[in-house]
Amino acid sequence: MAANVRTSLVVLNDLFSNEVTYGPVQQHSFMNWLCEIRIKGQPFSGSGSTAQEAKCSAAEKALNFYYQTLIGAPVSSGTVAASVLAKFMSVAKPNDLLRVIMSHKVVAGIVRIDDYKPREHQVICISSGNKCIALDRLSVGGDAIYDCHAEVLARRCFQRYLLQQLVKFARGTPSIYESEPNGRSYVRVQQRYKFHMYINKEPCGDADLGQSIAHPNSAHGGKLRAKLDAGEGVHPTEFVNATQGGRLRTMSCSDKILRWNVLGLQGAMLTHYIRPVYLESLHLGILNLNVFHIQRALVGRLDGFQAAPPFCTKSLSIQEAIPSNVLSGGSPSVDISMNWCTGDTDDVEIVNANTGKIHETLWPTSSRSSQTVSRLSKKELCRSFLNLLSLRVPASGLTHRAATAATYDDIKRQSVQYQTTSRSLTDFFAARGMGVWIKKDKVVDRFPLNGL
Numbered sequence: 001m002a003a004n005v006r007t008s009l010v011v012l013n014d015l016f017s018n019e020v021t022y023g024p025v026q027q028h029s030f031m032n033w034l035c036e037i038r039i040k041g042q043p044f045s046g047s048g049s050t051a052q053e054a055k056c057s058a059a060e061k062a063l064n065f066y067y068q069t070l071i072g073a074p075v076s077s078g079t080v081a082a083s084v085l086a087k088f089m090s091v092a093k094p095n096d097l098l099r100v101i102m103s104h105k106v107v108a109g110i111v112r113i114d115d116y117k118p119r120e121h122q123v124i125c126i127s128s129g130n131k132c133i134a135l136d137r138l139s140v141g142g143d144a145i146y147d148c149h150a151e152v153l154a155r156r157c158f159q160r161y162l163l164q165q166l167v168k169f170a171r172g173t174p175s176i177y178e179s180e181p182n183g184r185s186y187v188r189v190q191q192r193y194k195f196h197m198y199i200n201k202e203p204c205g206d207a208d209l210g211q212s213i214a215h216p217n218s219a220h221g222g223k224l225r226a227k228l229d230a231g232e233g234v235h236p237t238e239f240v241n242a243t244q245g246g247r248l249r250t251m252s253c254s255d256k257i258l259r260w261n262v263l264g265l266q267g268a269m270l271t272h273y274i275r276p277v278y279l280e281s282l283h284l285g286i287l288n289l290n291v292f293h294i295q296r297a298l299v300g301r302l303d304g305f306q307a308a309p310p311f312c313t314k315s316l317s318i319q320e321a322i323p324s325n326v327l328s329g330g331s332p333s334v335d336i337s338m339n340w341c342t343g344d345t346d347d348v349e350i351v352n353a354n355t356g357k358i359h360e361t362l363w364p365t366s367s368r369s370s371q372t373v374s375r376l377s378k379k380e381l382c383r384s385f386l387n388l389l390s391l392r393v394p395a396s397g398l399t400h401r402a403a404t405a406a407t408y409d410d411i412k413r414q415s416v417q418y419q420t421t422s423r424s425l426t427d428f429f430a431a432r433g434m435g436v437w438i439k440k441d442k443v444v445d446r447f448p449l450n451g452l
Contacts, residue, residue, distance in 0.1 A: 016040075018288075020062075025051040037062055079121055080283045081321035084109030084198040087123040091340045091348050105334060106130045108150035108199045110158050110279075112176075115192040122342070124195070125157030129337025130204075131353035134229045135248040138440075142379035142408055142447045144356030146440070148337040149227070151203055151253045155265050156376040157341040158195075162266055163384045164343045166273055170392035177274070185395035186310075188275040195265075195277070198321060200285040205234050205252025207297035222301050224435035225252040237435040249438055257282070257298050261314040262307050262425055268412040269385055272394040278314040283321035294318045305428045311421045339376055349375055378445070382408055383452040409445040 016039050023036035035054040037044045039062055046057025088107055109126040129148040137144060145153070168175035169187060177187045202208040205225045225234040229248035237251075251259075264276030284294065295318045302313050336359055337351045352359040357372045373379055389400040396414065403411060413419060426437045 022055075025054055027051075078322060080111050080196045080281070080319075081198050081285055083111050083121040083123050084126060085322075087340075088126050088128075091126065092338075106150040106199065106201055108154040108197060110154055111196045111198065113194050113196065115194070124161050125154055125339065125341040127151075127153035127157060127337065127339040129153060129334060129351070129353055131333045131335065131337070132227055132229045132248060132250050133354060133356045137355055138248060138444060139356070140444050140447060142382065142445070143373045143377050145351060145374055145377055146248070146356060147227070147250045148351060148353040148356065149204065149253050150337070151197070151199055152256060153337060153339050153376060154197065155256075155260070156381070157339050158265050159267055159270065159381060160341050160376065160384070161343065162270055162274065162277065163381070163388060166270075166388050167384075167391060170388065180275070185393075186275055187273060187395075189277055194280040196281045196283060197279050198283045198285065200323075202284060202286060202294065203253035203257055203298070205254030205297070206301070207254040207257075207294050208234075222297075222432075222434055224255050224429055224437060226250060226438050227252055237438050248440075251438055254297050255437075257316075258301055259425065261299060261302060261316050262305065262311055263418065263422060264311070268415040268418045268422075269381070269408075271415045271418040272396040272398050272411075273388070273392075275310045276312070278312075279316055281317035281319055283319045285321045285323050287320075287323045289318075289320035291318050291320065301432075301434065304432075305425065307421055307424075308417075310417065339374075344375065351376075378408060379447070379452065382411075382449050385411075386449060386452055404450045407446045407448050409442055411449070412445065 019040050021038045023038070025033055025035045027033050033048055033051045033054040035046050035051070035058045037046070037055075037058040044058050044062040046054050046059070046061055048054040048057050084107070087109065107126065107128045110124045112122045112124050114120060114122075127150045129150050132147050132149070133144060138146070145156070147153075165175040165177060166187075169177040176189050176193050178190045180186050180188055204227060206222060223236045226237050226249035227234055229250075234252045235249075237249075260279065264271075264278055266274055266277045282294075282298065295316075298318065299314075299316050305313055307313050333353075335353050337353050338348055339351065340348050350359040351357065351374050356374070356377075358374055360372060386400065386403060389398065389403055393399060398411070398414060406414075429435065429437060
C-alpha cells in the first residue's frame with residue numbers, strides 16, 4: 001500500500017501541484033480512517049483501515065475523475081503529454097535503457113489524433129537528446145545526423161512515418177492520405193488527422209531565453225540563434241557562419257519550429273508528393289509556463305509574413321503540459337539520443353550524439369543490423385524515397401531514373417515551391433533584423449542517390 005500511496009500522490013502532485021490541498025486525516029471509527037483532498041475546490045473523500053489507505057483512496061478517486069475528464073477532451077495537454085511519456089517508458093524498459101535515458105534532459109514526441117476517434121491517441125514517434133556533432137565529424141555522405149536535439153529527431157521520425165504512409169497509399173492500402181479533389185497528382189493528409197508535439201522543456205533558442213532578454217523591445221529579442229556543436233549554448237546569427245571559429249553551428253530548435261510553421265514538417269524532398277503537413281499544437285511540460293512568451297517566439301515572429309499556397313503561416317497552439325519527475329535532467333548535454341517510430345521493425349534506435357551514428361556499445365550488432373548508419377540519416381531517408389519512387393511517380397514528375405542520376409541536393413532544389421517559400425522566409429528574417437539563417441556548405445548534401 002505504501003507504494004500505491006506514493007505513486008498516486010506523486011502523479012496527483014505532477015498534475016495539480018498548485019491546485020491540490022489536503023485536509024486532515026481523521027479516525028472515523030476504530031477500523032476506519034477518512035481523508036479529504038480538494039482540487040480546484042472540488043472535494044474527493046477516501047477511507048481506509050489506516051491513515052495511509054485513506055489518503056491513497058482519496059487520491060485515486062481524484063485521479064480517476066480527472067482521467068475521465070481528460071479522455072473526453074482529446075487535444076488536452078494532459079492526454080498528449082501522458083501518451084508520449086507512457087510510450088517513452090514502455091519502449092525504454094524492455095531495452096534496459098531506463099538507467100541511461102532517465103538522465104536525458106529533453107524528450108519529444110508526436111501524437112496523432114483522429115477526429116473520427118477522438119479518444120484514441122496514436123503516438124507516432126518519440127525521441128531524446130540535446131547535442132550536435134562536432135565540426136570534424138561532419139559527413140559528406142549523408143550518413144551522420146548533425147543535430148540530435150529531441151525536437152529535430154522527432155521531426156525526422158515523423159518524416160519516416162510520412163514516407164511509410166506514402167508507400168501504403170501507393171499500394172492502395174489504407175493510409176492517412178487522400179488525393180487532392182482537383183484531380184492533380186498531389187496527395188494530402190486527410191483533414192480528420194491532426195498532429196500534436198510534446199516536449200518536456202522549452203525549445204532552445206528564443207523560446208528558452210529569459211523573458212527580459214527575449215522581449216521584442218530588448219536588443220536581443222526575437223533574434224535567430226544558433227546552437228554550438230558538442231554542447232549547449234545558443235548565439236545570435238548576425239555575424240557568424242556555420243563553421244566560424246572551427247565550430248559547427250546549427251539553427252536553434254526555436255527557430256526550426258518557427259520555420260516549420262510555414263514550410264511544414266515534411267521537408268523539401270517529400271513536397272514532391274504531398275502538401276505541407278503542420279503541427280496543430282505544441283505541449284510543453286513546464287510548470288507555470290508563460291504561454292505568451294512561447295507563442296511570441298514560435299509563432300509571433302512570423303507576423304507580417306505572407307506565404308504563397310500551398311504553404312501558409314500556421315497559428316500553432318501552445319499549451320502547458322504535465323511536468324515530468326521521471327526526466328530529471330542530468331548533465332548539461334547528453335552523449336546519446338534515442339528514437340522510436342511506429343512501423344519500424346526495431347523498437348528503439350540508440351545514436352551516439354558525438355558521431356551522429358548508431359551507438360555500437362549501447363546498441364550492439366546482435367540487436368540490429370550490422371550497419372552504423374541511423375535510420376534517421378539523410379542517406380536512409382533517401383533510400384526510402386527511392387523505394388517510393390519505384391511505386392508511384394510524384395506530382396512533380398520526378399522519376400526513379402532521374403533521381404538515381406541526381407544528388408540529394410538536386411532532389412531538394414527541384415522542389416521549386418518549397419525552395420521559393422524558404423528563400424522568402426529567409427529574406428523576411430533578414431529584413432526584420434532577426435539575423436541570418438545559417439546553412440551548412442551544400443557539399444554535405446551533394447551525395448549521389450545512385451547505389452542506395
